[in-house]
Amino acid sequence: xxxxxxxxxxxxxxxxxxxxxQAMFPMLVIPLGLAVMIPFGIIVMGSDPTMPTSxxxxxxLIDQLPKGILPPDLSESQKMVYAFTVxxxxxxxxxxxxxxxxxxxxSSFVGEKERRTIEGLLYTPVTxxxxxxxxxxxxxxxxxxxxxxxxxxxVFIVDTFASPVIGERYxxxxxxYALMFLVVPLLAxxxxxLIVAVSGRATSSQGAQGVSFLVVMPxxxxxxxxxxxxxxxxxxxxxxxxxxxxxxDVVVLYAVAGVFHRERLLTKLL
Amino acid sequence: xxxxxxxxxxxxENTHELVISATDLSKRFGNYQAISHVSMxxxxxxxxxxxxxxxxxxxxxxxxxxHVISPDNGEVLLFGEKMTAHRADxxxxxxxxxxxxxxxxNLTARENLMFxxxxxxxxxxxxxxxxxxxxxxxxxxxxxxxxxxxxxKGMRQxxxxxxxxxxxxxxxxxxxxxxxxxxxxxxxxxxxLEDMVHSFNTTLVMCTHQLAGLADLCKDVGFLVGxxxxxxxxxxxxxxxxxxxxxxxxxxGAESDELIARARTHIQNESAGISCEINADRTLHLELxxxxxxxxxxxxxxxxxxxxxxxxxxxYSIKDLYxxxxxxxxxxxx
Numbered sequence: 001x002x003x004x005x006x007x008x009x010x011x012x013x014x015x016x017x018x019x020x021x022q023a024m025f026p027m028l029v030i031p032l033g034l035a036v037m038i039p040f041g042i043i044v045m046g047s048d049p050t051m052p053t054s055x056x057x058x059x060x061l062i063d064q065l066p067k068g069i070l071p072p073d074l075s076e077s078q079k080m081v082y083a084f085t086v087x088x089x090x091x092x093x094x095x096x097x098x099x100x101x102x103x104x105x106x107s108s109f110v111g112e113k114e115r116r117t118i119e120g121l122l123y124t125p126v127t128x129x130x131x132x133x134x135x136x137x138x139x140x141x142x143x144x145x146x147x148x149x150x151x152x153x154x155v156f157i158v159d160t161f162a163s164p165v166i167g168e169r170y171x172x173x174x175x176x177y178a179l180m181f182l183v184v185p186l187l188a189x190x191x192x193x194l195i196v197a198v199s200g201r202a203t204s205s206q207g208a209q210g211v212s213f214l215v216v217m218p219x220x221x222x223x224x225x226x227x228x229x230x231x232x233x234x235x236x237x238x239x240x241x242x243x244x245x246x247x248x249d250v251v252v253l254y255a256v257a258g259v260f261h262r263e264r265l266l267t268k269l270l
Numbered sequence: 271x272x273x274x275x276x277x278x279x280x281x282x283e284n285t286h287e288l289v290i291s292a293t294d295l296s297k298r299f300g301n302y303q304a305i306s307h308v309s310m311x312x313x314x315x316x317x318x319x320x321x322x323x324x325x326x327x328x329x330x331x332x333x334x335x336x337h338v339i340s341p342d343n344g345e346v347l348l349f350g351e352k353m354t355a356h357r358a359d360x361x362x363x364x365x366x367x368x369x370x371x372x373x374x375x376n377l378t379a380r381e382n383l384m385f386x387x388x389x390x391x392x393x394x395x396x397x398x399x400x401x402x403x404x405x406x407x408x409x410x411x412x413x414x415x416x417x418x419x420x421x422x423k424g425m426r427q428x429x430x431x432x433x434x435x436x437x438x439x440x441x442x443x444x445x446x447x448x449x450x451x452x453x454x455x456x457x458x459x460x461x462x463l464e465d466m467v468h469s470f471n472t473t474l475v476m477c478t479h480q481l482a483g484l485a486d487l488c489k490d491v492g493f494l495v496g497x498x499x500x501x502x503x504x505x506x507x508x509x510x511x512x513x514x515x516x517x518x519x520x521x522x523g524a525e526s527d528e529l530i531a532r533a534r535t536h537i538q539n540e541s542a543g544i545s546c547e548i549n550a551d552r553t554l555h556l557e558l559x560x561x562x563x564x565x566x567x568x569x570x571x572x573x574x575x576x577x578x579x580x581x582x583x584x585x586y587s588i589k590d591l592y593x594x595x596x597x598x599x600x601x602x603x604x
Contacts, residue, residue, distance in 0.1 A: 123367040
């Protein structure tokens with residue numbers, strides 16, 4: 001595999017994405033809302049002792065948390081703020097890369113088909129595997145950068161507005177590091193690989209996005225459930241999950257490259 | 271078209287080497303037989319014109335030769351090696367292809383070419399100089415930093431051709447390369463292609479149905495009609511085979527049908543081995559064994575007091591051949 005060619009195609013795709021304002025706008029605005037605006041509102045209102053926790057529908061969820069998972073001696077409003085920032089926001093950061101990846105990845109191949117640039121690319125020395133990997137990287141990098149950027153903003157929000165409520169800096173916890181720097185990239189890779197595979201067989205961007213949503217969302221929802229239920233309560237589980245994802249990612253990469261079909265890509269739409 | 275970088279010294283070797291050898295290629299898409307038993311050979315340094323009307327199978331043939339699609343039957347040898355999925359990527363480093371005008375619209379002209387330069391593995395030091403050279407050669411230097419999306423069709427065409435020749439390929443496929451170009455740009459491109467073929471021994475396969483000026487560049491052609499290679503070889507040879515002997519058109523001083531018919535009968539009676547037909551424009555078309563027969567025929571007509579206005583030699587071009595083949599195969603010529 002020629003890494004230079006992989007990076008060249010990925011770099012070209014990234015430039016195209018960055019210059020596509022229509023694609024960039026929702027990719028930046030939605031994470032901003034999810035990682036900054038919503039947490040900010042809930043932290044500010046939740047930290048108000050006069051506001052009942054039931055107002056946010058979180059009291060029943062707090063009751064379902066494993067015993068001893070929350071620090072002792074927290075008031076009701078402190079519990080709400082702590083539980084919300086540490087546990088309930090985690091799935092959002094699995095959703096953000098998947099959303100970004102869907103926007104970019106679903107048009108990776110089919111977008112080139114629609115713009116009729118794919119044929120020129122297929123005549124170059126780029127191999128099928130290089131092309132698939134390049135398309136995955138081109139979708140993965142912005143997805144992870146946006147997620148990590150959102151995470152940075154979220155850390156700032158929590159430190160600025162939630163830490164004073166709790167009385168100390170408590171965020172990010174160790175499990176959040178495992179989530180952000182192991183699980184998110186690996187899960188995003190898996191998501192992107194599946195979306196790119198869909199894009200390689202779709203005949204339109206809209207079709208690719210629709211099918212990608214159907215393919216990816218069940219997996220994301222399952223993982224989100226597992227994350228809130230288990231992973232964030234145990235670093236070991238998070239690491240095991242990450243290890244499993246590594247294996248799954250490699251298998252999926254080879255499978256996606258294996259089903260990639262140059263001729264179908266060229267003749268199906270054109 | 272001026273060059274900013276000193277040209278690389280051409281390496282001319284083994285001019286008889288077969289760069290393309292395709293045998294019995296067939297390709298079907300569903301119920302549509304796109305290519306049927308096509309064979310072709312192109313030598314190193316040869317400029318080969320792949321001609322045919324729209325839908326004849328020219329683009330499909332180029333795709334098959336480059337293994338972008340695989341044939342149902344037959345095989346392709348490029349540079350003496352069988353074109354397979356495993357070898358295709360290595361062999362493609364020696365090939366340049368332009369099949370359309372679709373470039374990356376969000377990238378500038380320079381970025382488009384730099385992208386191609388990296389894909390073909392040009393060394394970092396070479397890239398900028400070569401990209402500058404091609405931009406200059408294609409007359410795009412003044413728009414190097416403009417996004418290709420703002421380009422006219424002709425400028426996109428130049429950019430697409432520019433990226434195909436960027437890495438100085440040994441084998442170059444161009445599909446209608448002069449479409450959309452103004453006459454001056456078209457002439458400059460043809461001149462540059464001639465330079466590539468003659469000075470650098472580049473092998474050129476040019477798909478087209480634009481026949482003007484083609485014969486100057488492509489001495490060898492193949493005629494694809496309905497997915498079949500109806501004729502292939504040097505233009506002169508194909509013309510000579512189709513229209514053997516020497517041909518002249520005689521215009522008589524009077525245009526009465528009776529006079530023309532009498533003249534035709536006279537020629538046929540007096541001159542053995544000469545074919546004479548009456549054209550739609552009431553001139554006589556004579557097919558003679560060779561040029562030396564012309565004088566005798568004229569003398570005979572004059573002696574019989576037929577008024578001769580003009581005697582013009584008829585030469586056949588690649589265009590005549592094209593229309594003849596298209597008409598005999600029942601295809602509508604483009």
